[in-house]
Amino acid sequence: MKYLVIGGVAGGATTAARLRRLDEHAQIIIVERGGYISYANCGLPYYIGGVISQRDRLFVQSPESFKENLNIDVWIHTEALSIQPEKKQVRLKHLESGKTWDESYDTLVLSPGAEPVRPPIPGINNPGIFTLRAVKETDAIFRFLEDNKPKRAVILGAGFIGLEMAENLHRRGLYVTIVEMAQQVMNVVDYEIAAQVHQHLRSKQVEFYLNDGVTAFTPLNKRPGEASPGMEITLSSGRTITADMVILSIGVRPENKLAKEAGLTIGSTGGIWVNEFLQTSDDHIYALGDAIEFPNPITNTPAITYLAGPANKQARICADNISQGNHKPYKGAINTAIAKVFDITVASTGLSEKTLTKEGIRFESIITHSSSHAGYYPDAMAMTLKTLFDRETGRIYGAQILGYQGVDKRIDLIAAIIRRNGTVEDLIDLEHAYAPPYSSAKDPVHIAGYVADNIMTGRSRHIHWHQIQGCDQNEIQLIDVRTAEEAGLGTIEGAINLPIHELRNRLGEVPKNKTLVVFCGVGQRAYMAERILRQSGFEDVYNLSGGYKTYEFAVQKQSNEDIFARDIIWKDDHIYQAAPPDSRTSSGPGDSPMSPPTSLQEITPLEVDAVGLQCPGPILALKKQIDKAQPGQRIREVASDPGFAKDVEAWCTMTGNTLLELEEHRGRITALVEKARAQDSPPLHSSRGPLPGTELKNHATLVVFSDDLDRALASLVIANGAASAGKQVTLFFTFWGLSILKKTARPRVRKDLLGKAFGWMLPGNTTKLGLSKINMGGAGAALMRRRMKAKGVQSLEQMLTDAIDSGVRLVACQMSMDVMGVKREELLDEVEIGGVASYLNAASQGNINLFV
Template sequence: MKYVIVGGVAGGASTAARLRRLDENAEIILFERGEYISYANCGLPYYIGDVIYERQKLFVQTPESFAARFNIEARIRSEVKGIEPGKKVVTVCDLNSGKRYEESYDKLILSPGAEPVRPPLPGIDGDGIFTLRNVSDTDRVKEYVEERDVKRVVIVGAGFIGLEMAENLHEYGIDVSIVEMADQVMTPVDYEMAAIVHQHLKAKGVGLYLQEAVTAFRQTGEGMEVVLRSGLILQTDMVLLSIGVRPDARLAKAAGLEIGETGGIKVNEYLQTSDPDIYAVGDAIEFPNPVSGRPALAFLAGPANKQGRICADNAVYGNRRKYKGSINTAIAKVFDLTVGAAGLSAKMLERLQIPYREAIIHGASHAGYYPGAIMMDIKINFSPTDGKLLGAQVVAADGADKRLEMMSAVIREGGSVYDLMELEQAYAPPYSSAKDPVNMAGFVADNMLSGKVKMISWREFQAMDTESTLVVDVRVPGEFAEGSIEGAVNIPLDGSRAEYRNLPKDKTIVVFCAIGLRGYIAARVLMQLGYSVLNLNGGYRTYAAVTAGKGNPVNLFSVPCSGPVNKK
C-alpha cells in the first residue's frame, strides 16, 4: 500500500506515525509545504517570549528523525498543488526548485490545516505586520522584535493566541495593546467570565480596546499608526494579527471534494471525504459538533492528533473506528489566570436557538482551611428540560484546568448536571473540598431545575424595574460596608432569619451574597415564607466583575469570609 499525506504537522504527522506502526511494509510519503514538520504549534508564543528558550525544543520530529524512527519519507518545501482523484495522483511542486511532479497514492490523507484571516485593510501588507501560524512566521516575528528593538505592539484580535502573545510580549518587556471588535476577549467564554480577564489584563497594564476595529495601518517615521473605527490612533512598532483562522480547503475544493457549510472539508464519521480513498484530518475538516449536532470546525491540536490515529486505522483496516467530534475543549494561560471552556457558550446557544439555563459558581480551588486556596469562577450552561450539560467555563488562578477536565468529560459523554453532582472528586485538603466546586455547580443546577430556587442573571437584574423590587444583601455588615449593589438593604442571613418575615410582600425580592450560597439559603427561607424571591446568579462577585470600573472592586484571589457549608 502507498499512503500519501498532505500536511506534516499535528494531524498529518500523527496519521503517518500510526500508519507505520500498523503497516511495516507500506510506502508512506508525507508532503509539507513549509520547512518543518511535526513542530509544537502551541508553543510558538512561548518561544517568542523566551519562556521556551531553545528553538530546538519546538521540533517534535524532523524529516531525519521521522525517517530514522518510522521509515517515513517526509518531503518538506513540497506543496501539493492538485489532486486527481480519478487517477489517484497528486501534483507536487518542489518549492526549492520550482519543479512539478506527480505522485500516485492508494490512500490519500489531507491535513492542510487552517490559514490566518488577513482582512483587506489599507496598509495591512506594510512592514511590521505579522500573523503567527508556523515556525517561519515565528522566526520572522522574533527577529523583528529583537532587531528593531520593538517597544510597543498592537495585537488585533483577543482570542486565545492573541492573549497568549499579549502575555509573552508583555513579559518580554514590550508595551502591549489589544484591539478587539467584540465587547469581550476570548469568544468561547461568556461576558461575565471574560470580564474577569478584562480586569486582570488592565491590572497587568495591558491596553484593552474592546468594541473597536482597525480601519487602517499607516507607516510613520518612527513606527506605525493603527487607526481605529472610533477615531483613536494607536502608535506602535509592530502589529500582530490574530483575528482568526479559516480552514484551508482550497486543494480539496479544487479536487471536487465536498466542502461543508462552514467552509471545512466535509468528512463522515470515519474521517473519509466524499472520495472514499481520501481521508482528511485536523483544522481543515468540518464535522458535527457533538453538543449542538450542527456542522462545526475545531482548530485544536488535541482533536487533530486523535483524528490522526482514527484515520490511520480506517485507512489501513477499512472503516472501523468512528470519530465522535470535538466539543472544543480549549484553555489558555493569560498571565496569572487560566481561562478555559468546553461545549457551547450562552452566546453560541442563543445564536443556535438552543434553549439553555446557566449557573455561575464560585468555589475555592481547594479546601479553604488549607493554605493557598483561591476563588475560582465557574459557569455552566445546561438544558432546561433534562439538565444535559451544554457548556462549561472556568476562570481561575489555580485549579481551573482540573475543573475544566472534569466537566469536559461529562459533556463529551453527553452527561448532565446530575453527573456533575455525582463526580467523585479526589479530595484531600491540598486538592479539593469535600464538595468540589464542580459538584456545587451540579447542586445549583439541580436546585434550579427542581424549582428549589429561582435565579436571576446580572443582565436580567440590571433590566428590572427598581420600583417593584427589593434588593437584599444577605452578607455580614462588614462585607456590605466594603461595597454592595446600589439600593440594597443589608439583612444578614446568619442570625437575622426572623427579620425576613417583615419584608414587604408586594415586592419581588432579589437576594444576593458574595458567591451565591447564602443567597440560596435566604431564598429558600423566603420562598417557604411565601415571597416571590430571586437569587442573583454568581452573587456579588459576578456583579462586581461585570460592573467593574463603576466602583465595584473585584478581588480575584480572595476566598470570602463565609464560604460553602460543610466543606471538609
C-alpha cells in the same frame, strides 16, 4: 500500498506515523510546504516570550528522524498544486528548485490545516505586521524583537493566541495593546467569565480596546538611528494609536482551495466535508485537522475545531480506517480548551450560552465561586465556574472555569461527563481524589451540581446580573444579605441591607408586593435567605446567580484605553506618568501606576495571611488587625480573592486608613495599609443605615483663576480624574478663568464701555486660550493642541464636555462676572451662577481644595 499525506504537524505527521505502525511494507510520503514537519505549534508564543528558551525543544521530529525511525519519506518545501482524483495523482512543486511533477497515490490524506485571516486593510502588508501560525512566522517575530528592540506592540484579536502573545510580549518588556472587535476577549467563553479576564488584564497594565477594529496602518517617518519607524494605526472609532509591531490574531479559516478545486465536497462552514470515518466525497481521499468540518456531538450541526487534541485523535482513527477498512467512527469534538492568561487560567468545554442561544436550545445557567482546595489549607485560590444544563433532563451542555489553580482538572472532569451525555446528577455523584492540598470534600464540581439540582427541583430560582441591571425598582426589590460592613464597601443601587443573621427577626421590613432578588458575595448566604423567605410566605423570590462578585465584574468598565498616554496622581499627591506617551522614547512597562518612582518609608509591618478566604474574609481579617494596631502602624495583608484589590481601596477610603501599596502577582494580592490616627478614622458600624463619615470628604473643589490653556487643561484633567474616582467635583471659575466657560458662538449682548474693553482683552472662548509660557503670539498654543492630538490626548473642549457629562459642577463667580463685564448669555448653558458662599459650601464638604 502507497499513501501520500499532504501536510505535517499534528494531523498529517501523526497519521503517517500510525500508518507505518499498522503497515510495515507500505510506501508513505509526507508533503510539507514549509520547512518543518513536526513541531509544538502551541508552544510558539512561549518561545517568543522566553519561557521556552531553546528553539530546538519545539521540534518533535525532523525529516531525517522520520526516515530513519519510520522509513517515511518527507518532502519539505514542497507544495501540492492540484489533485487529479480520476488519475489518483497530485501535481507537486519543489519551492526552492521550481521543479514540478505528478505523484501517484493509492490513498491520499489531506491535512492542510488553516490559514490566518488577513483582511484587506490599507497598509496590512507593511513591515512589522506579523501573523503567528508556524515556525517561519515565529522566527520572523523573534528576529524583529532582537534586531529592532520594539517598545510597543499592538495585537489585533483577543482569542487564545492573541492573549498568549499579549502575555509573552509583556514579559519581554513591551507595552502591549489589544484591539478586539467584539465586546469581550476570548469569545469562546461567556461575558461574565470574560469580564474577569478584562479586570485581570487591567491589573497587568495591558491596554485594550473593545468593540473596535482597525481601518488603516500608516508607516511613520523613521528617526535618525532608529531601526524601525513603527506605524500609526487608525481604529474604527476614529482613535489613532502607535506601534512598533503588530500581531494579527484575527482568526483562521480552513485551507480548502486544494480540495475545492479537486471537486471534493466543501461543507457549509467552509471546511472539507468528511463522513464519520473521515473519508471525503472521494473514496480514496481522507481529510482531518483544522481543514475539516464535522457535526458537533451536542448540536449535531457542522463545525470546525481548531485544536491540536482532536487533530491527533482524528489521525489515529484515520490511519486505522485507511489500513484496516472503515470500521472506527470519529465522534466529534466538544471543543475543550484551556489557556494561561498571565496569572489566571481560563478553560471551556461544550457549548457556551451564546452558542446555545444561537442554536435555539433551551438551557439554564448558574455561576458558582469556590476555592481550588480546602480553604483552611494554605494557598487556596479563588475559582469561578459557569455551568450550562437542561432544566428538564439535567443534561450538561457546557462549562467555563476561571481561576489560578486546579482549573485544568475540573474542566477535564466536566468534559468527560459531557462526552457521555452526562447530567447534573453525574456532577453530584462524581468521585474525586480528595486531600486538603488538592481539593475540598465538596469539590467545586460538586457545588455546581448541588446548585443546579436545587434549580431543577424548584428549591431555588436564579436570576442573572443583566436581568436586574437598571430594573424597575417599583416592581423588584433587591436585598443585600451581607453584613453592613460588606454592604458599605459596595452594593447594588437600590438594594436594602438585611444581613442574613438578622433576616428572621426583620421579615416585617421585606416588601410583600414586589419581586424579591436576594444576593450576597457569591450566592451561598443568598440561598439561605431565599429558603427563609420562601418558607415564610414570600413566593416571588430569586437568588442572584454568582452574587455581587459576578455582578460587580460584569457592570464595571471593561475596556482599558489610553493607559499609556495619561498621568496619574499617586497617594503622595504628586503626579507621575504611568508610561511615556511616545512608545519610541519609553523603556518598558516597568513600574505600574500602583508603584511610585521612589520607595515608601520601610517600617516592619504586621502580617496578615488571608489567602484562601473569600469575601468578606480578607477585609474582616484586616479590620481585626487594624483594631489591634497602634495609630501609624502598618499591616501587610496577602489575599487571593480577586475582589480584595478593589475592596481594600474602598475600605481604606471609607475608614480613613491609608493604602500605601497594592500589587498583584500570580493571583496573590498584597496590600500595605497604615492605620490612621484615632481622631481621623470614622468608626465602622454594623448597624443599619449609611456608615458615619462616608457622606463627607467625598467632594473636591478647584478655583480656576487663569485663562491659560495649560492651566485650564490641568484643572479639567484633575476634575475628570476626581469625578471618575467617585468624588463630587465643583469647579469655581473667577476673573480670567471665566473665559473657559464662554460659548464658541457668542450671542450679541449689551455691555458698558469697560465691559466691552474687558471683552476685547479676554479670550473669546476656549479655542482662543494661550499658553502661560512660550505662547509666541498664539503659535505655542497651536503647537500644544497639535501635539495633544498626535498623542491621542483629548482636547480642552472634549475634556469640558466629559466633565459636564460626569456631573462636575461648573460655577461662575457672580462678582467676577460683574467686574469683567461677562453676561450670563455668553456662558455655557450648564454653568451655575454663584458667589463665595457657593464655593465655601462645596469646599466645606471635602478635603481637596485646589487653586489653579
